[in-house]
Amino acid sequence: MRLSGTLLGAGLILAAAAGLLAFRPSTDDPEAEIVAQDLELGRTVYAVRCEICHGVDGDGNGPAAASQDPRPRDFRRGWFKIRTTASGQLPTDADLARVITFGMPGTTMPAWENVLTEEEILSVAEHLKTFSRRFERESPEPIPIMAGPGSSPEAIARGAQLFVGEQAECIKCHGEMGRGDGPSASDLTDDFGQPIVPADLSMPWLFRGGPSADDIYLRIKTGLTGSPMPSYALVLGDEELWDVAYYVDSLAPDAPPKQEAFLLAAKVDGSLPISGDDAAWAAVPESFFPLGGQVMREVRNFTPAVKGVWVQALHNGSELALRLRWHDRFQDPNDSFDVEMPAVLAENDERPYFVFGDSRKAVNLWHWEAADVLLEEQNAHGVGTRATQSQQDLVGQVEFANGEYTLVVRRALNTGDEEDLVIPSGQFVPIAFAAVEGRSEETTDSGAIGSWQLLFLDEPTPALSYIWVPIAIALTAGLEWLVVRRVRRSTSA
């Protein structure tokens, strides 16, 4: 069974939330003592499970490391992001065990809870400590923490003030809406010299250390060692740290977005909206579609910048309008977006290859590009085969603000162009999305892409279908009455 990205994300979030409870730092936690840490076992587990990414010497340079972003941790310095200890201190054993157990969402570090036993996890954590001599010299202790007072509108308002104000200035990196697009976001590197971007705080399911307010509070208090994220323990009190944590928590939806079974385009009367701000969109449900790297064809992209797209759809019987919203930290002329549909619907429901079509079956691309604010219809039958259609039928509008694009694009259902798909209503139409963040050297065919989804143009039920039911009931009842009457007559006769 394949889990969808969203389900997986939700699972990780649940797992991480559980993990916070399970590995809550406590100096008198007796459980840590119950399971023996066996260095020999740890070494074996490391060799089998960890070495391929983290390297024989723990330098984060294993054979599989090169294509990963973030890169696997180099253990030799004792720099660990997810800790319950003060800035710069080593992690506790429980901190290491937690990350191994639940993994790091948004990275290639998987959760090992269903693969390794608790003894194996604690043992491999012990082995990790042999890579840095600091573990021989230092004895990390959890930083004193304050239990969360509970979120409230007041706490969130105070947190917002700190977030944007001079007392914390989180917006310098994370941006006004927390999408990781602040003025200092563009040239950050981690302590190993790798480029790094600030977290998009509206996507907590990708938070490395877990999405809960408790996790957020700890990250702000302890910082993420090895990254630019500093500790605020010296400059904000615990109440203030909680206020900021609750504000950050409020930037995200209550639950990770669910991936819908299909994208429903409701039918409306009159003209369709062209602006992303149009009030008509307010009533239209939004579906989230996660995007992953284009890893099927050269040039492969294992670390795409755009993580997903929120989509709304409307039609009026003659035109289809899509409102697409995606996060991109850095506005760039090479930013682009594609809506993809088969060029024709095959009768056997066979679809073109989702990576921009294949040699036998072409796709229509509704292609938007930031440079020249280009919006054009293209056809493709595979990577690197895009061709601009001779007849252009798209209209649209795009906005960029606070690290988010909003694109509205409209096309006639039947354009009369033989290259175009005639988009039918009342049946499922394959649709896919692809996004390119130009700054990270992604190219048009090597950005983020999603597999085929289903678009369904709703057709209001014809009034006649409401009339047929009562007529059918009346006819049946009438016939029955006739039959009953005849039977009664014949028996009484």
Place this chain on the structure above:
Amino acid sequence: MNRRVLLGAAVLLIATACGGGETPAPTSAPAPQPPADQPTEPPAQEGYQGGTVSDGGTISGTISHSGEVVGPIEVVVDKDNEVCGDTIETLQIVKNGAGGLQDAVVRITDITSGKPLTELGTEFILDQKDCIYAPSVLIVPVGSAMTVLNSDGILHNVHTTPFDNAPFNVAQPGTVPEITSDPFTLPELIPVVCDVHSWMNATVVAVDNPYAVLTGLDGSFTLTDVPAGTYTVEIWHAELGAQTMEVTVEAGGTATLNAEY
């Protein structure tokens, strides 16, 4: 504002002052920190014994640079322009007309006893002013912390990336004029950066003996009260790198050490 109590938790190797005598073994348990209001007396480090030096000698000389100086390097400021200005010009190599190289570090790396570590001073201040560090090179003895000032009134973060010492990455918003780092525990060169303003960088030279000095405007330096003996001297410059020389000091004498990049 003294935050040493908060910070003290991170000090694990270096025990508190113990009369300038014994040094804890590297594996010793963390020692309690002194109360916040008492000055932290730099402890002796394994391998170096501080004490009285009688009839010591002097090492003096000039570090010079004969190559081309490229620059100044101009950084176009794209954030906090009201405080940082529109451009920041930095000279990676500063020298006088005669080639005397400023801000090179001259230090003895293999001395085991001599004057007390406290000769280096008791307060080590790194200021963030106009979005650059002053000074750009700061010598700090192990056992001591650095005080970081924020004269800019905007967010900086103080971020060190050492190898042997514990790293440090603390936000210093404009409302916090002063913070104190964790004390440095082992000698090494430690980069300091501000991630908010990527052009800002400095170096902390953590040393385990007091025979370390920065060259002045004319490239000259003097190390005094050096016990007689032969020593390895390392000359280091942030841009030009390190070179080492041997020097022999006689009791009461002056040894001359000139080096050139």
